[in-house]
Amino acid sequence: MPAPTSLTASALHAGYPGEEVLRGIDLELRGGEPPLGLLGASGAGKTTLLATLSGEHRPTHGRVTWDGREVAKLRGKERRRFRAAVRFVSQYAMTIADPRETVRSRLELAAKEARKGGRTHAVSPAEMLAAVGLPEHLLARTMRTLSGGETQRVALATALATRPEILVLDEPLTAVDPTTRTQVAATLAATIERLGIGTLIASHDVDLLRRLCPRIAFLGDGRLLADGTLDEVLARTEHAPIRDLAEANPVAVQRFR
Numbered sequence: 655m656p657a658p659t660s661l662t663a664s665a666l667h668a669g670y671p672g673e674e675v676l677r678g679i680d681l682e683l684r685g686g687e688p689p690l691g692l693l694g695a696s697g698a699g700k701t702t703l704l705a706t707l708s709g710e711h712r713p714t715h716g717r718v719t720w721d722g723r724e725v726a727k728l729r730g731k732e733r734r735r736f737r738a739a740v741r742f743v744s745q746y747a748m749t750i751a752d753p754r755e756t757v758r759s760r761l762e763l764a765a766k767e768a769r770k771g772g773r774t775h776a777v778s779p780a781e782m783l784a785a786v787g788l789p790e791h792l793l794a795r796t797m798r799t800l801s802g803g804e805t806q807r808v809a810l811a812t813a814l815a816t817r818p819e820i821l822v823l824d825e826p827l828t829a830v831d832p833t834t835r836t837q838v839a840a841t842l843a844a845t846i847e848r849l850g851i852g853t854l855i856a857s858h859d860v861d862l863l864r865r866l867c868p869r870i871a872f873l874g875d876g877r878l879l880a881d882g883t884l885d886e887v888l889a890r891t892e893h894a895p896i897r898d899l900a901e902a903n904p905v906a907v908q909r910f911r
């Protein structure tokens with residue numbers, strides 16, 4: 655069996671004109687490993703990091719590599735392979751979906767594109783809906799008829815349908831109510847583990863990250879300030895951004911102590 659794919663950030667800097675957001679990030683995601691959670695205050699740069707890892711935003715210094723190849727330099731067929739293998743589900747993923755399209759055609763199109771990118775083991779649409787806790791009959795519905803939480807879960811199912819090697823999720827279940835979120839987190843975790851997908855999940859939801867991610871990295875001041883279990887990370891109160899988060903979430907933090 656080939657070694658699991660890795661996606662690596664090395665001394666990564668990225669930002670926007672006049673604003674350096676990431677200032678030296680080292681991180682590795684590998685297929686077959688448990689999901690890594692990413693915590694950080696609003697504006698800390700979580701989305702910027704996820705977009706840069708996924709090749710959607712260019713680093714200013716340092717690099718992102720996919721199995722040793724620099725992502726910013728991938729072209730043509732290699733770039734298509736990368737885009738099929740490393741899937742980014744943004745907070746706004748489905749705002750670009752055609753509202754008249756059915757859920758089935760959305761999932762089938764994703765799987766077809768993935769096959770063009772060399773992913774031959776796409777998963778059936780019904781199976782992927784089940785993985786995000788949605789019933790099969792939703793396949794016949796058009797995107798415009800879905801609730802916010804259903805839309806968000808279809809975005810996740812669309813990424814899973816391509817059976818990626820690496821999944822990069824930005825606030826994946828914010829539009830889903832807390833009870834459903836807990837159930838979906840469990841099925842999602844099982845699917846990610848079964849398919850061996852290396853996953854990075856950025857969220858403000860401490861509870862969700864605790865459920866999904868045995869390891870958490872904390873982004874603050876442009877760097878990864880701490881990494882470990884949730885408890886280990888939240889104990890690093892010498893870092894002001896971690897102290898602020900722990901103080902702002904006393905119930906969530908306490909529940910898991």
Ligand SMILES: Nc1ncnc2c1ncn2[C@@H]1O[C@H](COP(=O)(O)OP(=O)(O)OP(=O)(O)O)[C@@H](O)[C@H]1O
Pocket residue numbers: 670671673675694695696697698699700701702703
């Ligand atoms: N396209 C852009 N142009 C200029 N600045 C941007 C752009 N996108 C993000 N920023 C800025 O970069 C910083 C980091 O933003 P980012 O969205 O990565 O943070 P975040 O941790 O994901 O925040 P949140 O948790 O609120 O989603 C913020 O100060 C933001 O205003």
